[in-house]
Amino acid sequence: MTAQGFDPELFLQMGRDVLAQQPFSLLLGAELTHLKPGEVELQLVLKDELRQQHGFAHGGVVSYLADNALTYAGGTAMRVPVVTSEYKINYLKPATGERLVARAKAIGIGKTQAVCRCEVYAVLGHEETLCALAQGTITKMGEAPPG
Amino acid sequence: MTAQGFDPELFLQMGRDVLAQQPFSLLLGAELTHLKPGEVELQLVLKDELRQQHGFAHGGVVSYLADNALTYAGGTAMRVPVVTSEYKINYLKPATGERLVARAKAIGIGKTQAVCRCEVYAVLGHEETLCALAQGTITKMGEAPPG
């Protein structure tokens, strides 16, 4: 803990604890590799079972990563439990390679919502290729889902 | 119409063959339950490993289902190999229950692109609850992804 009470290691560990409680994130093998308020890096190894019929990562895997990265960015920016209300994603290139890395940031941060952006890269060796762009709204839990 | 060589059973079977070639769809247990040109129903049983920390279906699962249903709707509408270029999804309610059902339709159908819409329902017993709305662009393969 620093004088301001922010401990980067502890913060990352808390994020990893949340991830470890998501069975679907475990199934996909997601790893949280960077986390600070409003900023996150989430990765996964592109195992065979995460691919579609052409050998690329299935769009659902890229979407999962973007969705979850957006949620971490928004949740750590607002420091409250959150849900993803909505997002859009543009696929730029087939996601091939050894792993996928998503990096997301909270851009517009309010009391009940944060609008976040995310880039997803396909990684092969030391080379990263941008393969998707996402943008979405993360909402304080209890505020968002209609109903 | 069989006179024109359209066989509904064969059409559905061809769709299932494609799904069976997607390792990620097998991992998630997706089942194609209806398919005709421009119209699809895709389902999955909500197994424990598809949930997040609150017991709901992970957003990535709902997204996967919407993404894949949109792709089937667009691909069967245009009758060419396709990719999902982009989509947006709004989560309406937590996706709980026994299974998820996505129904998608191609609305604006062109030569190289189809704009499609999808609804995702959570099913418990005989009751369906609308839990997500998606809209996206499906593009003829080789036309869409930049690069």
Next chain:
Amino acid sequence: MTAQGFDPELFLQMGRDVLAQQPFSLLLGAELTHLKPGEVELQLVLKDELRQQHGFAHGGVVSYLADNALTYAGGTAMRVPVVTSEYKINYLKPATGERLVARAKAIGIGKTQAVCRCEVYAVLGHEETLCALAQGTITKMGEAPPG
């Protein structure tokens, strides 16, 4: 007023009064032609100054119409003052013709948000051509915009 206190004529008139208070809607010549809770039809004549360099309606005009129709649908569904939080729009065809008609519905209605869908048609004589699809989130005023 009926027994339930809902007067369709009065409801439409109240909607028109709101529209008349929007200088931008007056500039574009928007007309509210149908309004009931969660359902709206908004039109405009495609004057020359609403076009782009190819003679079609400018995308900004189609977007205005979709945005405003989504807002009416969400606002009348929740019966509170609202703002548009976000939306996405797919342009399907060039918007030509004499007028544009947007029809929107609230689909997922909650206490603080409504997720709505909209179709925009270009009208020439008696023929309507679907030219855009939109989907977005309408939020109770004071709840939504970050900051």
Next chain:
Amino acid sequence: MTAQGFDPELFLQMGRDVLAQQPFSLLLGAELTHLKPGEVELQLVLKDELRQQHGFAHGGVVSYLADNALTYAGGTAMRVPVVTSEYKINYLKPATGERLVARAKAIGIGKTQAVCRCEVYAVLGHEETLCALAQGTITKMGEAPPG
């Protein structure tokens, strides 16, 4: 680089000539203040007739600016005539002030499509406030709109 025949002044002037051919852009008073391949700044003075009933810029005005800026970014990146296929916009704050400035960039650039991002700022004196984020697909003319 002038050696390669790229003249920044001429490029900006060509962009302004296109804008001058859009009656709707003239109606709204849009000004192109920066343009290079894949990068644009588009502004307008927030005249009274561009506002809604609360005195803020109408969402349709913010959308127009984002839509048009995305189109310029994509069109100058690909150097071909283009149309906007689709975009999504998140409104962050009410757009007040004297003028609005939209800045857009092409991020994923292909032969037939460019995926672009845009930020819209409200300007009061020397202060800029981020009020909207957009992301969309710009497509080579003749490739995109279904039909």
